[in-house]
Amino acid sequence: MDFDLSDTDLAWRDTAREWVEQRWPKSRARELEASGQTFPQELWDDLSEAGFHGIGIPEEYGGQGGTVFTQAIGARELSRNLAGLVATWLAPAVGGTLTLLAAGSETQKRTLLPLMARGEVNFAIGVTEPGGGTDILGALRTTSRLDGDQWVINGQKTWSTGAGNADYLVVLAVNISDEGRAAGNNLILVPRSTRGLDMRHIPKLGVRALASYEVFLDDVRVPVDNIVGPRGQGWKGIVQGLNADKVLLSACCTGILDGILEDALRYLHEREAFGRTIEHFQALQHKVVDIAAWRHTSELVAYHAAWLMTQGRPSASAATMAKMITSEYAVEAADVGLQLLGGMGYSAETDMQRYWRDARLFRIAPITGEMSRNFIAERLGMPRSF
Numbered sequence: 001m002d003f004d005l006s007d008t009d010l011a012w013r014d015t016a017r018e019w020v021e022q023r024w025p026k027s028r029a030r031e032l033e034a035s036g037q038t039f040p041q042e043l044w045d046d047l048s049e050a051g052f053h054g055i056g057i058p059e060e061y062g063g064q065g066g067t068v069f070t071q072a073i074g075a076r077e078l079s080r081n082l083a084g085l086v087a088t089w090l091a092p093a094v095g096g097t098l099t100l101l102a103a104g105s106e107t108q109k110r111t112l113l114p115l116m117a118r119g120e121v122n123f124a125i126g127v128t129e130p131g132g133g134t135d136i137l138g139a140l141r142t143t144s145r146l147d148g149d150q151w152v153i154n155g156q157k158t159w160s161t162g163a164g165n166a167d168y169l170v171v172l173a174v175n176i177s178d179e180g181r182a183a184g185n186n187l188i189l190v191p192r193s194t195r196g197l198d199m200r201h202i203p204k205l206g207v208r209a210l211a212s213y214e215v216f217l218d219d220v221r222v223p224v225d226n227i228v229g230p231r232g233q234g235w236k237g238i239v240q241g242l243n244a245d246k247v248l249l250s251a252c253c254t255g256i257l258d259g260i261l262e263d264a265l266r267y268l269h270e271r272e273a274f275g276r277t278i279e280h281f282q283a284l285q286h287k288v289v290d291i292a293a294w295r296h297t298s299e300l301v302a303y304h305a306a307w308l309m310t311q312g313r314p315s316a317s318a319a320t321m322a323k324m325i326t327s328e329y330a331v332e333a334a335d336v337g338l339q340l341l342g343g344m345g346y347s348a349e350t351d352m353q354r355y356w357r358d359a360r361l362f363r364i365a366p367i368t369g370e371m372s373r374n375f376i377a378e379r380l381g382m383p384r385s386f
Contacts, residue, residue: 048119079255084358096123103237184232
């Protein structure tokens with residue numbers, strides 16, 4: 001069993017790390033969060049120029065190539081400084097790139113993926129409904145019916161991150177058959193400029209410079225060819241992307257743990273109390289070692305889940321477990337880190353509170369830790385509990 005990254009992976013890791021340090025140090029991420037922006041356009045543009053949006057898109061569709069493992073390495077390096085703002089890159093990659101690669105038509109791939117690779121088109125996911133949360137399909141009320149050569153969509157979505165600046169919303173809706181009955185569900189690309197589409201910004205605890213929205217669809221009409229995948233089978237088109245999302249989020253949490261650890265070590269080395277630097281105090285040393293252990297575990301489970309996915313092996317349980325483990329460790333580590341920094345940990349002038357606020361989201365989305373455990377328990381042969 002070889003745990004070493006390949007020379008190609010190492011070179012990509014070093015390139016991504018150097019880019020983040022030069023272009024988006026932690027100080028710049030803090031400034032961006034304090035700016036009051038609802039979309040970090042300058043971050044998007046920098047990611048576009050550096051080619052990040054093309055990672056994972058095959059060269060035949062204008063991308064840089066690479067696998068989910070390649071994306072996981074990039075996600076980790078970006079998150080070390082950006083924390084939750086990594087969603088500026090990750091959300092469109094999951095909702096757009098991975099969904100189109102899994103279920104898009106050849107025309108959709110050849111038309112949209114080159115634009116995505118260059119950062120000229122952006123996607124947001126419209127899946128969750130106000131009464132649903134984790135129960136995506138059970139709570140699905142948004143409908144889509146065919147009227148001639150157009151889909152007519154009615155309903156409401158929530159927690160659609162980046163929707164206000166997306167070119168397309170990837171909307172999951174009940175498929176209303178020609179006989180007027182619910183028959184599966186559809187995945188449909190809805191241009192943001194479409195008449196009948198309205199949005200409301202949702203203020204939130206973390207990831208403040210990348211807004212999330214409620215989305216209202218009132219007789220929204222889009223061309224029939226905007227459907228992604230076969231009619232009535234929309235969930236199959238997005239589930240592969242959602243599994244990859246868990247893997248990539250586990251890499252993001254590992255990156256947050258990287259940032260927490262380095263900030264804690266730096267502060268303990270510089271801060272003096274009782275005549276010496278506080279790195280000499282055993283109680284604090286033990287807390288830092290805990291963070292390092294959590295980071296080590298997270299690295300192993302995140303990269304293992306990514307590796308399984310690149311091998312084409314069943315990985316839903318591994319992806320779910322990796323996301324569950326790493327998100328819980330990231331939140332716990334950020335809380336410990338905040339305690340280590342004392343008052344400065346609570347200050348917006350440092351990054352520990354930003355790590356804590358951003359990482360807390362990943363224990364909830366896209367699936368809660370509780371539902372992750374339910375899913376894994378079922379895979380272990382126990383009865384379904386929900």
